[in-house]
Amino acid sequence: MIKTYRDIKADVLDKITGGTWPPGEMLPNEADLAEDYGCARATVNRALRELAEEGLLERKRKSGTRVRAAPQRQARFDIPLTRREVEEAGAQYRYALVMQQVVQAPEWLRARMSLSKTARVLEVIAMHYADGAPFQHEARWINLEALPQAEEQDFSQRGANEWLVETVPFSDVELAFSAAGADAGLSHHLGCEAGAALFRMERSTWFEERAITFVRLSYRPGHRMTARY
Amino acid sequence: MIKTYRDIKADVLDKITGGTWPPGEMLPNEADLAEDYGCARATVNRALRELAEEGLLERKRKSGTRVRAAPQRQARFDIPLTRREVEEAGAQYRYALVMQQVVQAPEWLRARMSLSKTARVLEVIAMHYADGAPFQHEARWINLEALPQAEEQDFSQRGANEWLVETVPFSDVELAFSAAGADAGLSHHLGCEAGAALFRMERSTWFEERAITFVRLSYRPGHRMTARY
DNA sequence: TAGGACAATTTGTCCAAACATATTGAAAAA
DNA sequence: TTTTTCAATATGTTTGGACAAATTGTCCTA
Known part of the structure; x- marks a missing residue:
């Protein structure tokens, strides 16, 4: 017997994937379904609202609910914190600072972070290791106008990200x-050959419209x- | 005056980002907040449930609601359909089939798609162009045991993905x-040099526990x- | 015929109350 | 002391009812 909103979600999903309600089909209205x-x-x-959020249904007032013609589904995934990423793979994590210095922001960085021409940034280069082998290279710039206290920080023991x-x-x-x-x-x-293809993730972080950091x-x-989705 | 669950969400978010409720802090219980x-x-x-889904709060029965210590936020993004990806960038889309043939599934593919040793697959190689320039190379394998009708399809005009x-x-x-x-x-x-670094997306698709297709x-x-998130 | 006012419909949200369920912590028993 | 039991508590879900808001389609009018 169907009772919970989860049961209803599952049942509607079955009807969609099973072909009872093909793409584009209108569903009965909420009152009838209830x-x-x-x-x-x-x-x-609640069941229909969540299915709509997941991209399977399209809902509009007065016109009703229909199965999305082109199911625009979206992937969700957790943003990996390097330490956790390594440890969850069952490996030993190690961090090492390569370099830390204050520099004038180069032009390409000013563009990405919307910085003024004279902006100073803290440049931090570091490495992350898994079981002793190189895992990830981190190149980071921190906006010292937004976070002046970063200049006093020592990132030789703890990664800039954690701070x-x-x-x-x-x-x-x-x-x-x-x-x-x-x-x-x-x-x-x-520890790879020059020119080797590397997967790269770049992240710009903002707080209250001000650029905090850019990391590659x-x-x-x-x-x-x-x-998965 | 606060009235809607959206207002409450916004207010709670402000209290979190503003430091009134720092990471790890317990929130009052729902009854008191109400x-x-x-x-x-x-x-x-509803407000708190959605904030929890977005990764900002942690909720547990009896213990209550707290601000996540390490805000485990997740990125969501739409799965790009190549045609739309190109057209939304304001470019002219063009598709071209390179090759289409039935083959025995090689070992690495059998592993990825959980196929039997004798499985036959339809191999489809195609190109996607944006304003006449190469945009994306598609290498696809379709499980003919799950989708025998694929063998009769002609993918010279329409991409396999759309079918x-x-x-x-x-x-x-x-x-x-x-x-x-x-x-x-x-x-x-x-049209690039050999060895050039390419961004790659691989997608395995399953329906009712059966592998449908693998595409690179x-x-x-x-x-x-x-x-963004 | 074209445009505008309006009523009907459907989803969106809220409420107050109740019961369900997981979890904690304390009391009771071993 | 350790384990078991149990009640208290906070969130999770459902109900039936109500009103809000958006949108559609119709009818009326110019």
Whole structure:
């Protein structure tokens, strides 16, 4: 017997995948469905609302609910904290600072972070290891106008990311994935050949419209990032 | 005056980002919050439930609600349909079939798709162009045991993906992102140098526990995939 | 015929109350 | 002291009812 909103979700999903309600099909309205299922309209509403959020249904007032013609589903995945990523793979994590210095922000960085011409940034280069082998190269720039206290920090023991997560825990993030060939520095640190194809993740972080940090993470060759949906 | 669950969400979010409720902090229980906000508990419940889903709060029966210590936020992004991806960038889309043939599934593919030793698959190689320039190389294998009618299909005009979306609209998907160097075939089709770093997306599709298709999409050099959260 | 006012419909949200369920912590028993 | 039992508590879900908001289609009018 159907009772919970989960049961209803599952049943509707079955009807969709089973072909009872093909793409483009209109569903009965909430009131009718509630009667069919023998439950309150709010229960049906929650089931349908969640299916719509997951991209399977399309809902509009007055016109009703229909199965999406082109099921625009979306992948969700957790943003990996490098330490956890390594440890969850069952490997020993190690961090090492390569370099830390204050510099004038170069032009390309000013563009990405919307910085002024004279902006100073803290540049931090570091490596992350899994079981002693190079795992990820981190190149980071921190906006010293937004976070002046970063200049006093010592990132030789603890990664900049962990400090930032504590200091500016909630922020807006823009992510980009791409691929890039290893240059001389990267190939040296990652222990791979120059030109090797590396998976790369770039992340810009903002807090209250101000750029906090930009980080470019280059993974060792062969790294894969997976998601399900 | 606070009234809607959205207002409550916004207010709670402000209290979190503003430091009133720092990471790890316990929130008052729903009943108390409902009284504070002058609304029903169900309204507070919805606000907090959604914030928890978004990864900002942690909720447990009896113990209550707390701000996540390490805000495990997740990125969501839409799965790109190549045609739309190109057209939304304002470019002219063009598709071209390179090759289509039935083959015995090689060992590595059998492993990925859980196929039997004698499984036959339809191999489809195609190219996607944006404004006449190579945009993406598609290498796809379709399980003919699950979809025998694929063998009769002609993918010279319409991409295999569009046919599959119509034929098996709802399926489970496993995604993987990585980087790979262009081999001879890829560099030829994409018009880039051999060894160039390419962003790659691999997708396995399942329907009712049966492998439908595996596709490997290799983007032209320099491609970026972005998300916000 | 074209445009505007309006009523009907459907989803969206809220409420107050009740019961369900997981979990904790304390009391009771071994 | 350790284990078991049990009640208290906070979130999870459902109900039936109500009103809000968006949108559609119709009818009326110019």
